Amino acid sequence: MAVKLLLDKAHIEGIRYYDTWRKNGGYTAVEKALKMTPDEIVEEVKKSGLRGRGGAGFPTGMKWSFLAKPEGVPRHLVCNADESEPGTFKDRYLMEFIPHLLIEGLIISSFALGSSATYIYIRGEYAWIPDILEEAIAEAKANGWLGKNILGTGFDCEIYVQRGGGAYICGEETALIESLEGKRGNPRLKPPFPAVQGLWMRPTVVNNVETLAAVVPIINMGGEEYGKIGVGRSTGTKLISACGNINKPGVYEINFDLSVEEFIYSDEYCGGIPNGKRLKACIPGGSSVPIVPANLLFKTAKGETRYMNYESLSDGGFATGTMLGSGGFIVLDEDQCVVRHTMSLAHFYNHESCGQCSPCREGTGWMYKILKNIEYGKGKMSDIDLLWDIQRRIEGNTICPLGDAAAWPVAAAIRHFRDEFEWHVLNPEESQTRNYGIAHYADPREVVA
Amino acid sequence: MKFSQEKLNKVNEIIARYPEGKQKSALIPLLHIAQEEFGGWLDVPVMDYVAELLHINPIEVYEVATFYTMFNMKPVGKYVLEVCQTGPCMLRGSDQIIDHIKNKLGIQAGETTPDGLFTLKPAECLGACGYAPMMQLGKFFKENLTIEKVDALIEDLKAAAKN
Incomplete structure (x- = not known):
């Protein structure tokens, strides 16, 4: 039986509201945490092995312990709710349906980090969600969980919600901070890191929604117990937002010992692929992570079963593996064209590049134009090598990881689906009327049968 | 002002x-x-x-x-149809939805109908990939779109604008 730590109460009628949340064990974690010292809370989070759920997977406890604490300088916790990675919609689910879980996590984390003014930076397009969050904050405040001298501890805390203006780049923590300061979302050069000079040049921790929500079960059960759930360095549970060509798109809480095959085909999760179609490829961690063909998805190159966790998904590196990333799980069936899909993603990154670093600003545009030519039957064979060359020159040469995020999907598409690109070039007319199909990346289920 | x-x-x-x-x-x-x-x-x-x-x-x-896409730098119609066109929506037919709106309203991406009612603004990923294809209309999302749903929506909006 799969363990649920975040969505265990999601099915309860009215769980969005304080009274129901409280009746079902809500705010016990805050009660417990506020009797501990801030350092003890940080220690529990360290012991839990929790890794940042926004995509990078950096250990949260370690990030917290980097926070500078100069005398007399206020510190801030900022919740990154700028969920914009294509394929990812898990934080939206948490905020929309179980907002008090996040609020509870924010109160505990604010206490642990010493933040008396905590900000939730939410993507502007989630325009109706700030109302839900602000209602939950007001309820928490009315019941004494926020405001002045919370539970008699002398700790004051306010949580504010701020909407962004529609920019993927603001999910990068320093761009988010710039945006929160009322500026363009241009990422900052690091160092200094936000832990030393962040929001208004004050020490700041920026954490993803799901990460902060996970602090609640960690406090309730203890860091050590939380750390026992999972596999190796993938501890706890993970929300996966599944989309694309599957029968049951949606948000699922998974355990890290779940196989990728079961996740796609089990009725408990994605429920298989519609219309009896075969599986062609998958992007398991949001659009930035490498696409993998079906034959490398269920088994690693070494022939071992692939599981839904950080280590197993990245087994084989970028040559034959991918990443868990943000958990934005995108499935492509046999009718999908990898060239067209890659072109769509290239357009996305070109549109979302902030324009600060030339390799990304120019390179993303070149990649999109070349992909468009290939997709529409105007490509040359040399274009494929040119694409490869451009992505290689973007990766690692920009201030923030948007450059890498734009390069990886193109690199992986060429690495695994080069024949499909070549077919487009060699068959400019035919490629306009039909798709390449599934070719050698056979559906592993079919091979077995 | x-x-x-x-x-x-x-x-x-x-x-x-x-x-x-x-x-x-x-x-x-x-x-x-x-x-x-x-x-x-x-x-x-x-x-x-x-x-x-x-x-x-x-x-x-x-x-x-001018940096953030949600801010319009020129006049828009009464209803702005922001249809997501990024990968996950594309896999579930957003191209057809966008083409249908273009044909039905006789406008291209970024244009507004002569009566000032509708603007078509193709958008990049709006975080509703599991409920694709989708569009943002004002404060809310319209999800799991089909050609029929888009037709009904446009008719509803036309009627609402008259009242």
């Missing part, structure tokens, strides 16, 4: 969320309110007014307003 007293109270409440002297942080929230209040887009006098409210230079508002 001026916000109503109610909106001004909201503005002051937002500014109070930030430390003394950091009122510039309220810029993006204020631009959202201004766009809603003054016709769905940000004309230069509107941006100058926001600059005045925050005691910052107009250029600081212009550079921010």
Whole structure:
């Protein structure tokens, strides 16, 4: 039986509201945490092995312990709710349906980090969600969980919600901070890191929604117990937002010992692929992570079963593996064209590049134009090598990881689906009327049968 | 041009969320309110007014307003259909939805119908990939779109505009 730590109460009628949340064990974690010292809370989070759920997977406890604490300088916790990675919609689910879980996590984390003014930076397009969050904050405040001298501890805390203006780049923590300061979302050069000079040049921790929500079960059960759930360095549970060509798109809480095959085909999760179609490829961690063909998805190159966790998904590196990333799980069936899909993603990154670093600003545009030519039957064979060359020159040469995020999907598409690109070039007319199909990346289920 | 007293109270409440002297942080929230209040887009006098409210230079508002895609720099229709066109929506037929809207309304991406009712604004990933294809309409999302649902939506909006 799969363990649920975040969505265990999601099915309860009215769980969005304080009274129901409280009746079902809500705010016990805050009660417990506020009797501990801030350092003890940080220690529990360290012991839990929790890794940042926004995509990078950096250990949260370690990030917290980097926070500078100069005398007399206020510190801030900022919740990154700028969920914009294509394929990812898990934080939206948490905020929309179980907002008090996040609020509870924010109160505990604010206490642990010493933040008396905590900000939730939410993507502007989630325009109706700030109302839900602000209602939950007001309820928490009315019941004494926020405001002045919370539970008699002398700790004051306010949580504010701020909407962004529609920019993927603001999910990068320093761009988010710039945006929160009322500026363009241009990422900052690091160092200094936000832990030393962040929001208004004050020490700041920026954490993803799901990460902060996970602090609640960690406090309730203890860091050590939380750390026992999972596999190796993938501890706890993970929300996966599944989309694309599957029968049951949606948000699922998974355990890290779940196989990728079961996740796609089990009725408990994605429920298989519609219309009896075969599986062609998958992007398991949001659009930035490498696409993998079906034959490398269920088994690693070494022939071992692939599981839904950080280590197993990245087994084989970028040559034959991918990443868990943000958990934005995108499935492509046999009718999908990898060239067209890659072109769509290239357009996305070109549109979302902030324009600060030339390799990304120019390179993303070149990649999109070349992909468009290939997709529409105007490509040359040399274009494929040119694409490869451009992505290689973007990766690692920009201030923030948007450059890498734009390069990886193109690199992986060429690495695994080069024949499909070549077919487009060699068959400019035919490629306009039909798709390449599934070719050698056979559906592993079919091979077995 | 001026916000109503109610909106001004909201503005002051937002500014109070930030430390003394950091009122510039309220810029993006204020631009959202201004766009809603003054016709769905940000004309230069509107941006100058926001600059005045925050005691910052107009250029600081212009550079921010032009950076974020949610702020319209030219007039838009009464209803802006922001249809997501990114990968996950594309896999579930967003191309067909966008083409259908273009044909039905006789406009291209970024254009507004002559009656000023509809603007088609293809958008990049809006975080509803599991409920694709989808569009943003004002504050809310319209999800799991089909050609029939789009037709019904457009008819509903036309009817609503008449009343």
